[in-house]
Amino acid sequence: MKIDLHNHSYYSDGVLSPVELIRLAKEQRCDVFALTDHDTTDGLTEAKVEANKLGIKFIPGVEVSAMWSNMTIHILGLNIDIENEALQAGLKQHQEFRAIRALKMARGLGGAGVVGAMEKTQAVAKQGMITRTHFAQMLIQEGVCKDMKSVFKRFLTGKKPGGVGGQWAQFDEVIEWIHVAGGKAVLAHPLRYRMTNTKVKRMMSDLAASGCDGVEVVTGSSNTDEIALISQWAIELDLLASSGSDYHGWPNQRVRIGRLQDMPNSNKAVWNYW
Numbered sequence: 001m002k003i004d005l006h007n008h009s010y011y012s013d014g015v016l017s018p019v020e021l022i023r024l025a026k027e028q029r030c031d032v033f034a035l036t037d038h039d040t041t042d043g044l045t046e047a048k049v050e051a052n053k054l055g056i057k058f059i060p061g062v063e064v065s066a067m068w069s070n071m072t073i074h075i076l077g078l079n080i081d082i083e084n085e086a087l088q089a090g091l092k093q094h095q096e097f098r099a100i101r102a103l104k105m106a107r108g109l110g111g112a113g114v115v116g117a118m119e120k121t122q123a124v125a126k127q128g129m130i131t132r133t134h135f136a137q138m139l140i141q142e143g144v145c146k147d148m149k150s151v152f153k154r155f156l157t158g159k160k161p162g163g164v165g166g167q168w169a170q171f172d173e174v175i176e177w178i179h180v181a182g183g184k185a186v187l188a189h190p191l192r193y194r195m196t197n198t199k200v201k202r203m204m205s206d207l208a209a210s211g212c213d214g215v216e217v218v219t220g221s222s223n224t225d226e227i228a229l230i231s232q233w234a235i236e237l238d239l240l241a242s243s244g245s246d247y248h249g250w251p252n253q254r255v256r257i258g259r260l261q262d263m264p265n266s267n268k269a270v271w272n273y274w
């Protein structure tokens with residue numbers, strides 16, 4: 001079985017439409033697929049219709065930003081009820097913050113000499129949501145920076161011109177939104193945050209204590225050692241294991257839908273509950 005529980009469409013910072021994503025997942029022989037856009041469920045219905053047509057088991061999901069210890073982390077809500085009011089109210093708060101943050105970022109970049117930052121970034125984003133990735137893409141297109149790494153470092157983090165701190169809900173609140181919507185809360189890409197391994201384990205332990213169900217043990221960019229480490233910690237903390245590529249469809253992204261390494265402890269997989 002090929003299972004991929006972490007993917008983005010153009011309703012957040014991915015490139016493809018939900019329908020294009022499902023068709024690609026089919027081409028890659030994916031059996032179970034979750035769409036998990038940032039702080040929105042807008043693409044889920046379109047994706048579900050296409051998945052039903054093509055015989056793929058579709059898991060409605062969302063990737064919610066959250067604060068842990070003053071840092072932004074990502075928590076996936078998997079197999080959620082998209083009609084749930086508490087979840088939608090929470091996501092709406094985050095969408096409003098994203099809109100305000102985009103204006104602040106554009107203002108900051110304007111101060112640093114980037115003319116028309118908002119309009120140019122809006123042109124990059126295909127749907128309403130404007131993410132930091134869209135600003136980064138715009139700055140690369142404009143020739144201000146050469147790649148994602150330098151653009152975030154020089155412009156979009158901390159006290160840099162386009163840096164705006166996250167004002168997301170606390171992690172325990174986000175876990176609660178996901179639970180009331182009937183979903184499983186899963187910490188996304190645990191080794192991709194800017195923190196030491198000791199801190200990562202502390203974060204996982206705090207989340208587990210707040211009822212988080214699982215952690216992404218396998219991601220599209222994990223190596224064997226990373227998978228073994230997170231798998232071990234998941235067992236210690238009694239967290240379920242998930243697997244997802246975090247596919248966005250960016251031209252320079254190496255990851256493919258459904259092309260994921262095996263999970264060591266599949267008896268504790270989050271999908272065993274569906």
Ligand SMILES: [Zn+2]
Binds near residue numbers: 063074188189
């Ligand atoms: Zn993420």
Ligand SMILES: [Zn+2]
Binds near residue numbers: 006007063188246
């Ligand atoms: Zn993601």
